[in-house]
Amino acid sequence: MDLGIKGKKALVCASSKGLGFGCAESLAEAGVNLVLNARSEGQLELTADYIRKRYGVEVKAVAADITSDEGRFRVIEAVGAPDILVTNAGGPPPGSWEDWDRDDFIKALDANMLTPIALMKALIPSMIEKRWGRVVNITSASVKAPIPRLGLSNSSRSGLTGYVAGTSRQVARFGVTINNLLPGAHETDRIATLVSSVSQDRGVSEGEIRAEMQGSIPVGRFGTPQEFGAACAFLCSLHASFIVGQNILLDGGGVNATL
Ligand code: NAP
Numbered sequence: 189m190d191l192g193i194k195g196k197k198a199l200v201c202a203s204s205k206g207l208g209f210g211c212a213e214s215l216a217e218a219g220v221n222l223v224l225n226a227r228s229e230g231q232l233e234l235t236a237d238y239i240r241k242r243y244g245v246e247v248k249a250v251a252a253d254i255t256s257d258e259g260r261f262r263v264i265e266a267v268g269a270p271d272i273l274v275t276n277a278g279g280p281p282p283g284s285w286e287d288w289d290r291d292d293f294i295k296a297l298d299a300n301m302l303t304p305i306a307l308m309k310a311l312i313p314s315m316i317e318k319r320w321g322r323v324v325n326i327t328s329a330s331v332k333a334p335i336p337r338l339g340l341s342n343s344s345r346s347g348l349t350g351y352v353a354g355t356s357r358q359v360a361r362f363g364v365t366i367n368n369l370l371p372g373a374h375e376t377d378r379i380a381t382l383v384s385s386v387s388q389d390r391g392v393s394e395g396e397i398r399a400e401m402q403g404s405i406p407v408g409r410f411g412t413p414q415e416f417g418a419a420c421a422f423l424c425s426l427h428a429s430f431i432v433g434q435n436i437l438l439d440g441g442g443v444n445a446t447l
Pocket of ligand 1: 252254277279280326328329372373
C-alpha cells in the first residue's frame with residue numbers, strides 16, 4: 189500500500205534501537221525523511237547510516253537526552269517544522285509500590301508525560317499552519333492493564349493519555365491527528381531488563397520467565413519492532429486521517445478484555 193507520505197519529514201525520538209527504530213525504519217521505507225534521536229552517539233550514527241543507505245532518505249541524527257530541556261531544544265532546532273512526530277523515551281525502572289518516592293515520580297512524569305507534551309506543544313503549531321500533521325506517542329499496554337512492577341509507567345503514561353484525549357480533539361479540525369500506540373511485550377532491550385528484574389525477584393531463571401511471559405500472550409511470542417513500526421507508519425499515513433485520539437494496543441492479544 190502506498191502510504192502517501194513520501195517526501196514528508198518526521199522526528200522520531202529515542203530511535204537508535206527498539207520500538208523507536210522500528211517506527212523510523214517503516215517511515216523511511218515509505219519515503220519519509222528523518223530526524224533521529226538517542227543519547228549515545230555511536231549507536232545513533234550506526235542506525236542513521238543504515239537507514240540512509242538502505243532507504244535513500246535524508247537522515248539527521250541528534251544525540252541528546254530528549255527528557256532534558258537542553259536536549260529537547262537541540263532536537264527541535266534541528267528538525268524545524270516536521271510533518272510527523274513520534275514521541276518516545278526510555279521507560280521508568282521496575283520496582284515496587286512501597287519504594288517509590290516523589291523524586292521517582294517526578295522523573296517518570298518528566299520522561300513519559302511532560303516530555304511528549306512539550307514536544308507536541310512545540311511542534312503542533314506548524315502542523316496546524318500547514319493543515320496537516322501526524323503525532324504518534326509510544327506509551328504502553330500498562331495504560332489499559334496495569335503491570336505491577338511498572339507502577340511508575342502505569343501512572344505517568346495515564347497522565348499523557350488524558351492529555352492526548354483532550355488535545356487530539358482540539359487539533360483534528362486542522363488536519364492534525366494525535367494517537368497513542370500501546371506496546372505489549374516486544375523483543376527489545378527493554379524487555380530483557382524486565383525479564384532480568386522479574387527473574388531476580390522470583391529466583392527463577394530468565395529462560396523460564398521468558399517462556400512464562402510468552403506463554404501468557406495469545407500469539408505465543410513477543411512482538412517485533414518491525415511489526416510495531418508498520419502500525420506506526422500506517423497511523424502517520426494519508427489513509428489514517430479519520431483516526432483521532434485512539435489508544436491502539438499492539439500486544440498479541442495479551443490484554444484480556446472485550447473492548
Ligand atoms: P529500548 O529497546 O531500550 O530502546 C530505547 C531507545 O530509546 C534507545 O534508542 C535509547 O538510546 C533511546 N533512549 C532512551 N532514553 C532516551 C532519552 N532520555 N533520550 C533520548 N533517547 C533515549 O526500549 P524499547 O523497548 O524500544 O521501549 C521504548 C518505549 O516503549 C519505552 O518507554 C518502554 O518503556 C516502552 N515499552 C516497551 C515495551 C517492550 O516490550 N519493549 C512494552 C511496553 C512499553 P540511548 O540509550 O542511547 O539513549
